[in-house]
Amino acid sequence: MKLFVNRLQVMTVKELVQLTRDIILIIATIYLFTFDIYVAGSETGLSLNNAALRIYDGDHSALSRELISRFRQPYFRFDGEILNNKEAIPLLDKGKAMVILDIPLNFQKDLVSGRQADVQMLVDSSNSILGFLASSYGGQIVADFSQEIAMRNMGLKQMPVIKDECRVWYNPNQKMEWFMPLSELLTVITLLAMMLPAAAMVREKERGTIEQLLVSPLSPFQIMFPKILAMTFVILIGTVVSVFLVLEPFFHFPIRGSFILFLIITALYVFTSSGIGIFISIIAKNLSQVVMLTILIMLPILFLSGSTTPPEAMPGWLRVAVNFSPLYYYIEASYSIFLKGVGLNVLWFKILSMTAIGLGVFGIGMWRFRKQFG
Amino acid sequence: MRFKRILAIIIKEFREILRDPLYFSLAFVVPSMIMLMFGYGISLDVENIPFAVVDYDKTQLSRDYTYKFAKSRYFNLKAYVEDERLLDKMLNKGAIRVGIVIPEHFQKDLSAGRDVAVQSLIDGTLPYRTKITKGYVAVMNAAFNLEVLSRYIAKIKGIPFEQTISQVNPISLQVRYLYNESVKSIYSLAPALIGMILLMSPPFLTALGIVREKESGSIYNIYSSTVSRAEFLIGKLFPYVIISIINANILWIMAVSLFGVPFKGNLPFFAAATAIYVICSTGIGLLVSIFVRTQIAAMLVTTVLTVIPAWLYSGVVIPISSLDKIARIEAHLFPAMYYNYIVMGSFLKGVGVDILWKNVVALIIYSILLFTAGYLLFHKRVKA
Structure with a gap:
């Protein structure tokens, strides 16, 4: 057990070191977590202005x-x-x-x-x-x-009409900046959670260093899992940075619920999405393919998330499909925590559903990965 | 510059693309997939909004009022509830997006000629949906008001119901929608998507294609060969321009036949303008490929450089005329805006060269600048 933990630790550190060697990748990741979110939040979006x-x-x-x-x-x-x-x-x-x-x-x-x-x-x-x-x-x-x-x-003073007293909750002025940046952040997390582990894996394939790993005493799980751990770590840091350096100071984004809960859900979500990353790394032979596959898989996931189209406006079979999208639960839970300020008592079912789907994908991915490299 | 050498590189590049079937098919599948997903998937038309009602009045008129919402295709009645606090809970859980509270004496007050405040609680998590929902609620109220008012005027003035309209509503507003007469969101979305996809996919293909050679080291073959910089770049980029032009055709066919978007403009002009646009966005990919060393970095940088301007400054989400001054200047710096005028003009507005020529000129200038910069920055030397 001690050996197991030790190996995971060494491999995770290796992944982090490897990541820091690619300066452009780091710059791009930083950009995605800061400027990209800022730009997305500053747009007025689909609202009529001027x-x-x-x-x-x-x-x-x-x-x-x-x-x-x-x-x-x-x-x-x-x-x-x-x-x-x-x-x-x-x-x-x-x-x-x-x-x-x-x-x-x-x-x-x-x-x-x-x-x-x-x-x-x-x-x-x-x-x-x-x-x-x-x-x-x-x-x-x-x-x-x-x-x-x-x-x-x-010559009437009063007329029998309905005065519409509209009260909008959670985001009373319908500020776009209370919607877009978080939506963008969740998208960035999804993108990186899928792509980074897959890219780290395929890079080993491309450069041939996978052979070194395979002759080492490491099990397939010990090869793959540290990559996911390292990337989860990076993504969580990015999320914290993004929330406290961009969302809070620039957009006064409300954090009405528990931020810790949000981080835990995020970690869970990154794990579940990295299962898809494992799939990509099994199929792809080079990094270009990783990129294309990521985009290909990313689109339906984003679309089924309900952030652009509410499930109730979708046709019936899609509404069923939405229930299998982890991002759907993640988005619902995130907005509920930030804007509605609700906690586990309301969200437990969504979190449970997300985890269940994620464990399924992760399990199948790991199983296929073992088959390829075992 | 020798044509033979260019041809050799073009053939080499095509072979390389064809020998990677996954990459090759994805080059075609991804753009169509985006079009399909967004076209069918993103329905920006807000419909079937789930709502619940607290009716403290429980009279004929209050039921009529609720019924008006329930029978429209915009709203979907989920429940009558007894208490406002239940509405809170349902909104919190996301079970409903609108709650309506009809006060006591609703019917009594309206019949006596007094106004009544009806509360509507709207879930504001998604701002754009909220705004449209608010708009629908207002429209519903206005229609209901007109009925109540006409009946009231007819009663107190003793005139027939039909004659009350001009009294109750002295200004009639006729709205004429131009270009997208039926206000279908897909008609707006599909042409805009063509512009977005053609800004994103050619740079991806190009940047990945060139950086792949850098990463695998095969670019040294080029460095050490007699091929000149210009020959290499033309030969290397040509296949990607061709693939993107084929993609443009596929996208156009999808927009017209699959989504039924009317194409009112001049097709040869549109085809020519699209080719220029594709060349332009390929140039962005070229520039990216010069600065990055790995494919992953190429992908991320391309995303950053194309997706955001495509989204923000193309007039897809915000019309250029509504941007503030600084943003309008920024928008002029990206090619997306010019092409958006062309694509919208050609599809929906049915205008031609006479109005759109300036945008084409802008795209040509843009392409020339990009390729000159790419040519000057590309070296056949390894950096020390």
């Missing part, structure tokens, strides 16, 4: 100006009036405007005399999400204005 708005005001009345003044930042940025209807389409074609509001002649006259006035909004929906948001915000602005006019016209 949509370039042009207005054709055919009426030039007090009411039309009042309506225009309500299209404000942060959602819309008023880029000026256009004088002619015909300018609208070319502006949209060139991408110089995203929304064009067309207020007709006699807008005020119609409203005062109780007739309905038609306002038109042209929306560039080549990005469907932003198109939807622009029309929905614009629609809300016009509807509010319309309601005020209705009340004025009818």
